[in-house]
């Protein structure tokens with residue numbers, strides 16, 4: 164393996180110049196990056212965080228997000244979000260926030276495209292099942308799995324395992340995985356991606372649930388956040404109804420959340436005198452909503468929790484997904500020779516349960532269903 168890189172690899176003048184023109188003092192400058200684990204020469208014109216973003220998008224794990232469940236499985240229809248389209252929407256919102264706050268957009272994008280890359284098939288039910296299966300081997304979380312993927316499991320370069328991403332991109336994911344136990348606060352670029360994730364799923368899970376008929380527009384209009392958004396929309400247009408109202412409210416909700424987040428975050432930057440990255444690391448959480456909107460969002464989340472995530476149709480899909488994953492986990496443990504060769508070989512280093520977990524977590528929903536039917540279905 165090549166040696167670890169010096170903390171500050173020299174970078175092209177064009178990148179330094181561009182960032183010094185565009186970035187706010189509290190943004191993460193790529194010249195201040197702690198660098199990569201394995202030494203690599205700087206690219207002649209691409210900034211390091213832009214390379215990180217591109218490496219993630221070119222990874223197999225990223226492409227597989229297109230056939231992974233966000234909330235609703237692919238069997239239910241073609242309208243709703245997959246893990247990939249959710250990721251793209253998070254990236255768009257995060258980049259808008261990052262640009263408005265003059266943060267490092269390359270880093271924001273790298274963190275956004277990485278944020279859900281560790282999800283196993285079948286959404287959160289898949290995650291719970293793998294966590295249960297791996298209980299005696301350290302458990303499973305999609306946030307930690309993302310780190311295993313980018314540091315170890317992706318094999319795209321001859322000299323090192325993983326994608327050899329910049330320290331700050333890994334650190335952003337570590338913050339998602341550990342959250343409370345860290346003594347250094349996350350960079351604003353990381354905080355912006357967290358906020359964009361919440362804006363995206365709070366808005367789109369409701370949209371998807373309505374399209375699938377699990378939730379009616381009338382029910383959502385009783386939730387204060389939706390009621391207020393509908394009032395705003397109807398003050399601009401003459402009494403919209405049905406699909407027109409629904410789409411207009413969705414636009415309004417995203418715009419309202421983004422505008423509120425920017426105003427509140429800018430106020431906190433000023434109030435806490437956030438004048439550089441060190442102040443960000445020491446300071447309280449900066450990127451956040453006003454108390455009013457945070458409360459309205461929490462009410463919507465309660466409704467989504469009861470009416471969507473625990474809808475009988477969703478629970479039934481979850482049950483099926485869980486039993487299939489459990490059978491596959493037990494099946495591969497029992498017959499490890501069924502694993503692809505590269506995984507089989509890795510079991511020596513990481514133990515069989517973790518290796519089976521890695522293999523199952525990497526599967527798309529449809530590949531998992533196919534392999535289950537081929538190898539483990541009971542007739």
Ligand code: MG
Pocket residue numbers: 249253278279360
């Ligand atoms: Mg997400």
